[in-house]
Every structure is written in structure tokens, then in C-alpha cells.
Amino acid sequence: MTEIQDLIKQIRAFRDARDWQQFHNSKDLAVALSIEASELLELFLWKGNEDANPDKLKEELADVLMYAILLADKHGLDIKQIIEDKIKRNNEKYPVDKAKGTAKKYNEL
Numbered sequence: 001m002t003e004i005q006d007l008i009k010q011i012r013a014f015r016d017a018r019d020w021q022q023f024h025n026s027k028d029l030a031v032a033l034s035i036e037a038s039e040l041l042e043l044f045l046w047k048g049n050e051d052a053n054p055d056k057l058k059e060e061l062a063d064v065l066m067y068a069i070l071l072a073d074k075h076g077l078d079i080k081q082i083i084e085d086k087i088k089r090n091n092e093k094y095p096v097d098k099a100k101g102t103a104k105k106y107n108e109l
Contacts, residue, residue, distance in 0.1 A: 004079050011066055012073070024070060033067040040064055 001009070015021055040060040043052035072079050093106035102109070 002080075008069060008073055008079075011069055015070070024074065026071065026074060029067055029071040029074065033064060033071060036060060036063040036067055 015024065040057070040063075043056050043060060069079065072082065094109070098109040099106075
């Protein structure tokens with residue numbers, strides 16, 4: 001079993017022990033993911049770029065990642081594969097010779 005599969009198993013076990021799968025439809029998982037991402041963002045509000053509390057950062061980032069994993073799992077998506085596919089597409093959209101050192105979007109390169 002891979003580390004990702006082990007994490008998915010642990011997240012499912014936590015969810016299932018509380019009978020929460022009934023609430024985990026795609027829309028609500030996406031909403032929860034967005035809310036947790038906002039809570040992560042809030043850690044940086046009125047602070048310098050790197051001044052978020054590290055313990056709170058870990059906690060909120062874990063929430064974001066768990067909801068993302070649950071949403072992927074619900075749709076039978078292979079997390080490793082979808083990330084690798086996205087990296088491949090990003091490599092095509094952002095070739096090093098054009099994108100290195102710039103924050104421009106791919107259509108502005």
C-alpha cells in the first residue's frame with residue numbers, strides 16, 4: 001500500500017466512524033474545501049508574507065488537503081495520476097525558456 005493509499009484509508013476510517021459520508025457529496029466537499037482554504041488564507045491577513053503561525057498553518061493546510069483527498073476519492077480519481085497529468089500540462093503551458101523568473105500567466109508569455 002502506498003503512503004497516499006494509507007492516508008486515504010485513515011481519512012475514510014475517521015469519516016466512517018462518525019457516519020459522515022452521508023454529508024460528503026461533491027458539492028459540499030468542494031464548499032468545505034473552499035472554506036478551509038479561506039481559513040488558511042486568513043492566517044496571513046494583516047501579516048507579512050511568511051508570518052503565519054506555523055502550528056495553525058499545519059492545521060488548516062491539513063484540512064484543505066483532507067477535503068481535497070476526500071473529493072478525489074469520491075470520484076475515484078488517482079491523486080498521483082491527476083497531479084502528474086497536471087504537471088505535464090503545466091510544463092507545456094509554461095515552458096522554462098518563457099516562464100522562468102516571471103509570474104505571467106501562460107497566455108501572456
